[in-house]
Amino acid sequence: MTEQYDVVVAGAGTAGAYASYLLAKAGLKVALLESKSGDQIGVKTCGDGLGLHHVERMSKYLTPNPKVFQNKIEGVELISPDQKTTLIVRGEGYVLDRFAWGKWLVEEAVRAGAVLYEGHTATAPIVENGSVVGVKAVERISGVAKEFRARVVIDSTGSAAVLRSKLIGWLVSEPLHPEDVSHAYREIIYSEEPLENPQYIKIYLDMVVAPGGYWWIFPRNATMLNVGLGIWGILKQNPRINYEKFILPKFKVRGKYHIGGGFIPxxxxxxxxxxxxxxxxxxxxxxxxxxxxxxxxxxxLTAELSSKVITKAFEKGDFSEKTLWEYNVLYMREWGYRQAQLDVLRLMLQTLDNDDLNFGLSRKILTEDEIYHLAAKGTNLSLLDKFKVMMQFLGRPALLRKLSTSIQYAKEIGDLYLAYPEDRAGLERWHAEVVKKYNEFREKIGLGPLPTA
Ligand SMILES: Cc1cc2nc3c(=O)[nH]c(=O)nc-3n(C[C@H](O)[C@H](O)[C@H](O)COP(=O)(O)OP(=O)(O)OC[C@H]3O[C@@H](n4cnc5c(N)ncnc54)[C@H](O)[C@@H]3O)c2cc1C
Structure with missing residues (x-):
């Protein structure tokens, strides 16, 4: 059985549902395939935290349903491993009713005209003459195989990236190395004891409980808590074990609403x-x-940027990599360069131990404002000068040197991503520079060269 559409979107999570909404609104014929069906649509294992700026940006295209926001957040309490220091980082956001959010986005996509195929699992891209021209799928309950043909296919199947990963030999199929993922587990629990300051999400840095990551409490209200942790993938530890050993015993649990885990690139x-x-x-x-x-x-964001480029591709009648490349460029200039900056800092943080973290947080090597800028927006260069001064009188020159080196490389690597090539011709040369810079940085903080997956 073959269906014909303008665009086939595989995966109706946030990205796929929102892209389907935007493209259907733009007048395209959109098929949205989702493995889950019925009440499971919209269900997602997540911490459910979302910054206000993302909601504001989305509101330009789609007015959010207020029912999906469960708790208005004023900021983050960042807690040191010895729990002696708490930094209050201000920044507004929400803890979502995540299942309501997921369902609402799919409903909006359908209302805009996208056709939802629930219970349909995309299994592979259909490739003809060097182009993706559709998706093979299986209807889960009946086992019936189908083909969905389209001018553009969207892979929004989440971290498994079911379609792009099957395009072996294509640029877009770049695999994820275990060093570049986090393994996360979380439970939404009902606690007997109300949490203090439920308007603040809590992030606990602790390299014993959550090596290379952190553990969190994201309150949906004072007693309904999303509690979880993420562990650096390369360590190959099951996060549920540490959750049950170190985190769960801290709570008087009255019941559980949902449990689950996943991996995050x-x-x-x-x-x-x-x-x-x-x-x-x-x-x-x-x-x-x-x-x-x-x-x-x-x-x-990726749904918004890509749907602009896809809409233009339909105006041109050209769906080649060359035309779609503009999405790469928009992405790198908008978020990719900051993502690269933050990745440099992420690698540095993963080399720290609890002692470094206790020291860093207690001495306020970074203030709350600086942390907000670093974590939410990308790096702040004025920090470099600050580190140089601090190195002279604080007792941890090696740690401060590592921090200032990381900020320096974050800036340089971010600049490289800002200069992402306008077309594929410049890509290999550009990428060789990125790898060279990363390897220089990695050597300086005691990591080996960039791994190949
Ligand atoms: C434990 C945990 C905590 C997190 N906490 C936060 C947080 O607090 N804040 C935050 O911003 N982010 C958080 N994240 C990350 C966040 O959940 C994801 O980045 C976000 O949901 C990505 O959206 P997506 O649409 O790309 O993918 P997904 O939400 O994963 O959606 C993918 C969809 O594709 C469907 N699908 C998969 N395979 C197929 C297939 N073959 N065919 C058809 N459909 C398919 C899935 O069923 C799903 O509906 C967390 C992640 C985890 C695992």
């Missing part, structure tokens, strides 16, 4: 997010913030 941008007839969005495009693993906002 936490890395620099992919070399390319496009190929002939295909683009990747959200987690499938590894678009996540590498420092804190938040990717809902980037799922929205």
């Amino acid at each position: 936490t890395r620099r941008p992919l070399k390319s997010l496009v190929g002939n007839g295909i683009v990747a969005l959200g987690d499938a495009a590894a678009a996540v913030n590498p420092i804190h693993g938040g990717g809902i906002g980037q799922a929205l």
Whole structure:
């Protein structure tokens, strides 16, 4: 059985549902394939935190349903491993009713005219004459195989990136190395004891509990808490074990609303997010913030940027990599360069131990404002001068040198991503420079060369 559309979107998470909404609104015939069906649509294992700026940006295109915002957040409490220091980082956002959010976005896509195929699992891209021209799928319950043909295919299947990863030999199929992912586990629990300051999400840095990551409490209200952790993928540890050993015993649990785990790409941008007839969005495009693993906002952003380029491609009647490349350029200039900067800092943070973190937080090597700028917006260069001064009188010259080196390289690598090539011709030369710079940096902070997956 073959269906014909303008665009086939595989995966109805935040990225796929929002892209389907935008493209259907632009008048294109869109098929949205989703493995889940019925009540499961919209269900996603997540920390459910979303910065206000992402919501504001989305509101230009789609008015959010207020029911999806469960708790208005005023900022973050960042807590040191010894729990002696708490930094209050201000920054507004929400803890979402994530399932309501997911369902709402899919409903909006359908209302805009996209056709939802629930219970349909995309299995492979259809490639003809060097272009993706559709998707093979299986209807889960009946087992019936189908083909969905289209001028453009969107891979928004989440971190598994089911379609782009099958395009072996294509630029867009770049695999994820275990060093570049986080393994996360979280439970939404009902606690007997109300949490203090539920208007603040809590982030606990602790390299024993969450090596190479952090553990969190994101309150949906004072007693309904999203509690979880992320661990650096290269360590190959099951995060649920540490959750049950170290985190769960801290709570008097009255019940559990949902439990689950997943993996999150936490890395620099992919070399390319496009190929002939295909683009990747959200987690499938590894678009996540590498420092804190938040990717809902980037799922929205990639949907927005790619749908602009796809709409233009329809105006031109050309769906080649050359035309779709503009999405790469928009992405790198808007977010990719900051993602690369944050990836440099992420690698540095993963080399620290609890002692370094206790010291750094207690001495306020970075103030709350600086942390907000670093984590949410990218690096702030004035920090370099500050580190130079501090190195002279604080007792940890090696740590401060590592921090200032990282900020310096974050700036240089970010600048390289800002100079991402306008077309594929310049890509290999550009990428060789990126690898060279990363390797210089990695050597300075005691990591080996960039791994190849
Ligand atoms: C434990 C955890 C905590 C997190 N906490 C936060 C947080 O607090 N804030 C934040 O911003 N981000 C957080 N993230 C990351 C965030 O959830 C993702 O970045 C975001 O959901 C990515 O959206 P997406 O649409 O790209 O992918 P997804 O939301 O994963 O959607 C992919 C969709 O594709 C469907 N699918 C998969 N394979 C197929 C297939 N073969 N065929 C058809 N459909 C398919 C899936 O069922 C799913 O609906 C967290 C992630 C985890 C795992």
